Amino acid sequence: MVDSQAGSGRIETYSGCGFDVFDPDPDDVRLLDIAAGLAHACRFGGHCRRFYSVAHHSIHVSRELPADSPRLQLLGLLHDAGEAYVGDVPRPLKARFESFERVEERVLDAVWTAFDIEPPTDDEWDRVMAADDRLLAYEADRILEDGSWAGRAPDLEYDLRSDSFDAIRERFVSRGEALLAEL
Template identity: 35%
Template sequence: MRKGSYISTYSNIKFWPLDPRKEEIKTMDIAHALSMMCRGNGHYEYFYSVAQHSINCAKEAELKGKSHRIQLACLLHDASEAYISDITRPVKRLLDEYRRIEDKLQNFIFDFYEIGDLSNEEEEIVKEIDDSMLNYELKELLEKDRVYDFNLKKKYDLSYRDMREVRGEFVNMVNLLMDKLS
């Protein structure tokens, strides 16, 4: 008997977030879900997806000369959200059980994509890129008058993009980076 209950995914898989199995992880499910989820809890000026954010994080890692492994980690750093959604940072800090579930699932996904043993230094690189991209997004899409600190190599396209286009780019990037790792 499996722990918890399941969700149905885009590819018609039954996925148990509390008891995942490797055969249930599908790149298309992750790409589809993240391309349909809005960043900023939906408060940005227009729809900008978690998948777009993740793609931009991976591109930033590449521009900074980081390994394919770090690029893939940046691309997949929010992959658990495809199965359990996200909660805003001020509230998430108070939800220890949610964070344990999220960390366990995120590590499971990283293991599936063969990047599960990130060092503390590698995790810090991914976090720094993620935080810098968040600050850039906030500056451009929400609080234009506020000063934000972000350390990015370039300005990224944050415009609205068709979800299917973003989903396809996400899947292609995962496949390309996985090929480069093998």
């Protein structure tokens, strides 16, 4: 049951469990909840020409990382996992509100702990963010009216057409389980 007291940071998740965004407990983290939250969250704050989910984006980010490194691919898949609980806030807004970034970082720390993953090193995180930036430029070029602000789009071949919420959620869970099994 989810705490409904005013001021509580506890939210109900897809699986029906609760999660406290201000005091994240790794025991409350579920891959299914992350997948569902991200499958329903639209990239670019919802301002794209067609729906494109953060879960779909995260699957592509994981595939941009070396195939011989399941750890890096898993970090790529989960790099936006905090957004499953706090929403997809555009980068310029996040940059202005450090307290929001701290909340999201604490959620990510709970995710790493929940899946028994050592937090990423600075080098690993830089590699994940470089993949994220490549996808950002690619996606902005293809699904925004004018994505030129994101930089020159790299030559990638990802399908950005939306699958159903159920399908993308299941693809995310399947990829996550496969990568976790390889660690």
